[in-house]
Amino acid sequence: MGLAVGLTAGCGNGTDETPPPQAWHDGRIFLATGNTTGVYYQLGGGYADVISRHLPGYEARAEPTGASGENITRLVEGDMEIAFSLADTAADAIAGRGAFAGRPQPVRALARVYSNYTHVIVRVDAQITNVAALRGMRVSTGSPKSGTDVIAGRLLTAAGLDPDRDVRRARLSLPETVARMRAGTLDAMFFSGGLPTPGIADLLGGARDRFALLPVANLIEPLSATHGSVYTTAELPRKTYDTVAGTPTVTVANMILVSADMPDQLAYDLTRLLFTYQSDLAAAHPEARNFDRQSAATTDPIPLHPGATRYYQGT
Numbered sequence: 001m002g003l004a005v006g007l008t009a010g011c012g013n014g015t016d017e018t019p020p021p022q023a024w025h026d027g028r029i030f031l032a033t034g035n036t037t038g039v040y041y042q043l044g045g046g047y048a049d050v051i052s053r054h055l056p057g058y059e060a061r062a063e064p065t066g067a068s069g070e071n072i073t074r075l076v077e078g079d080m081e082i083a084f085s086l087a088d089t090a091a092d093a094i095a096g097r098g099a100f101a102g103r104p105q106p107v108r109a110l111a112r113v114y115s116n117y118t119h120v121i122v123r124v125d126a127q128i129t130n131v132a133a134l135r136g137m138r139v140s141t142g143s144p145k146s147g148t149d150v151i152a153g154r155l156l157t158a159a160g161l162d163p164d165r166d167v168r169r170a171r172l173s174l175p176e177t178v179a180r181m182r183a184g185t186l187d188a189m190f191f192s193g194g195l196p197t198p199g200i201a202d203l204l205g206g207a208r209d210r211f212a213l214l215p216v217a218n219l220i221e222p223l224s225a226t227h228g229s230v231y232t233t234a235e236l237p238r239k240t241y242d243t244v245a246g247t248p249t250v251t252v253a254n255m256i257l258v259s260a261d262m263p264d265q266l267a268y269d270l271t272r273l274l275f276t277y278q279s280d281l282a283a284a285h286p287e288a289r290n291f292d293r294q295s296a297a298t299t300d301p302i303p304l305h306p307g308a309t310r311y312y313q314g315t
Contacts, residue, residue, distance in 0.1 A: 024263050029048075029058055030060070032044075032079075032084065036064045036175065038067070040254075041064055042284050043288060045284055047060070047284075048061055067148065068085040068150070069089055072085055072093045075257060076106060076259065081262070082270070086253075087112070087230055088227065092150075093107055095301070108302070109257055109308065110270055110271045112255055113290070117195055117251055118249045119200050119236070120155070120190055121188065121191075124212050126187045131156060132159045134166075134167050135166050137187040139168065139190070141169055142171065148191050149171055151231075178200075178203045195286075196241065204243070205241070233250055234248075257302070266307065268308065
């Protein structure tokens with residue numbers, strides 16, 4: 001692709017804006033993404049490249065992380081300047097609940113970008129037909145503090161299981177999870193990601209007779225009764241991973257977050273770059289084609305950064 005995922009070359013060699021007198025955070029922008037075989041990491045690399053090439057005075061780098069929960073923590077602590085997050089985890093952060101209980105986090109959104117699809121994958125020989133049948137099974141619920149771990153726990157609860165008592169829960173990164181699924185030391189796994197998620201494609205592509213995607217859309221009612229309208233359903237298309245049929249599943253929107261104290265002009269420029277160079281981001285991962293300027297501003301309950309608001313208002 002030619003897009004650097006790590007530190008990208010060319011600090012501010014674009015011509016879009018006049019270089020600021022003094023760049024925020026000395027012109028260093030770190031993007032908190034996710035597991036190295038996930039969509040966040042690929043899109044983050046593309047976004048870092050766009051920032052470095054087209055925002056004079058700034059140099060960006062995408063960092064692999066445990067995803068949503070960790071990303072928000074590191075954003076608020078000042079370790080990162082931009083963070084990818086699932087909307088449900090971001091909503092918890094704003095409200096000071098869940099993993100952020102009693103500690104509302106001062107984050108703001110630049111955009112709602114694309115939807116994550118919940119992948120629940122089971123070993124075919126385990127004969128698991130629904131989430132409730134995971135009782136007693138060895139299950140990876142994703143990296144600690146990740147959005148995947150949050151939604152996995154909520155889906156298990158919606159199916160009538162205690163996530164920490166009724167399954168043999170392992171909190172593992174996507175690469176670790178895939179390796180253990182292949183080794184036969186896990187019976188099932190959860191992962192919330194865009195389409196296609198590279199690590200999932202790698203797992204299913206080499207062993208379609210060993211693993212199957214489990215439908216979970218039937219759990220939307222108990223999920224929504226507890227957590228509100230942040231979750232929706234959609235069919236994970238058959239063509240995504242060349243499966244026999246589509247898989248009805250639960251979806252949740254993704255957000256690009258920044259700290260509340262980011263300068264308005266920088267937030268405006270970072271938002272503008274998402275849409276001005278959308279084709280460049282799509283070269284990093286095809287989910288960028290699903291960025292929609294009209295729906296991007298619908299980030300409730302996460303407040304838009306004032307700079308992003310100004311971009312969407314066209315002022």
